[in-house]
Amino acid sequence: MSLETVVEDIREQARSRAREITEAADEQAESIVSEAEDDAESIVADREREIERQIAQERERRLSSAKLEAKQERLNARREVLETVRDQVEDGLATLEGDRRETLTRELLEDALEEFEGSEVRVFGRSEDAELLESILADYDASLAGDVDCLGGVVVESDQSRVRVNNTFDSVLEDVWEDQIKAISDRLFEDTDVDGDLAADAETTEQ
Template sequence: MSLETVVEDIRDEARERAKEIRSDAESRADEIVADAEADAEEIRSDAEAEAEREIEREREQRLSSAKLEAKQMRLEARRDALEDVRETVEEEIAAIDGDDREELTRALIDAAADEFDADSDVSVYGRADDEALISDILDDYDGYEYAGERDCLGGVVVESETSRVRVNNTFDSVIDDAWENNLKEISARLFDEEQ
């Protein structure tokens, strides 16, 4: 075997080995590219899923905020409507006059009188415009006298120093009690809700 043949054999062997290495490298490169593409697809898929979840969370949050704001606006509108109704009631009650006003005032004084002893000196306060009416009614009660004005829609505040009792029988207090005790029903009727 000549040196040239040996060199040629080594070269052939080296070429074969280079082909194998190249083939292995290409296979390995294809695997790496395939793995990288699979990883990239998984990352893209995960990113899309996370983006979808984030969009859904944001949508839910905005929807929840909008619902809350709408509920607050509804409650505020209801509160305003109830306040308007109450103001109307107060205006109409304050405007009661004549025999109706006398009858109501007398009934409130009678109810308050039940709280005091017969021999008590009783002071009665009322709306300034009702002074004459209250004084006339008090002529029927021994020991009762008009003692001054109270800022109210009508009715009376009755008190006695000796028995240390005060009865607030103003139209305002009657409205307050009726309003508090019937607010749910008033609201239901006003807003057509079932009770």
């Protein structure tokens, strides 16, 4: 075998080995690229799901916030209506005249006097009702002792029993309002989704 033949055999083996190494490297490179592409697709898919989740959470948060704000606006509007109604009732009581005012005042006085069992009492009332009260008290063992800031009615007290009874129009209205606020709200507003909260809030405000 000549030297040239040996050299050519060595070269052919080297070329064959080089092809094998290149093919193996190409296969490995393709595998790496394929894995990288799969990983990239997985990362993108995960990121898209995360973004969709965040969008859904933000949408829900904003929706809940909008619903809460709308409910609060309804509460505020209804509260204003109830306050207006109460103001109108107070105005009606303050301007009550004639026999109706006298009858209601007398009833409140008699109810208060039952608490004292004949004790000497002092009666207080609205300054504008002084003449009316003097006229009514002439029928009872009581005297007008002074003024009190109220819509009408009487405040009766006694040193002997240390009892003070507030039977003013204001106190009667307060009791009725607390008892009937839910019914009043139901009559004023057809839907009742916030009436419970409104009634509770109105009671808290009045206290």
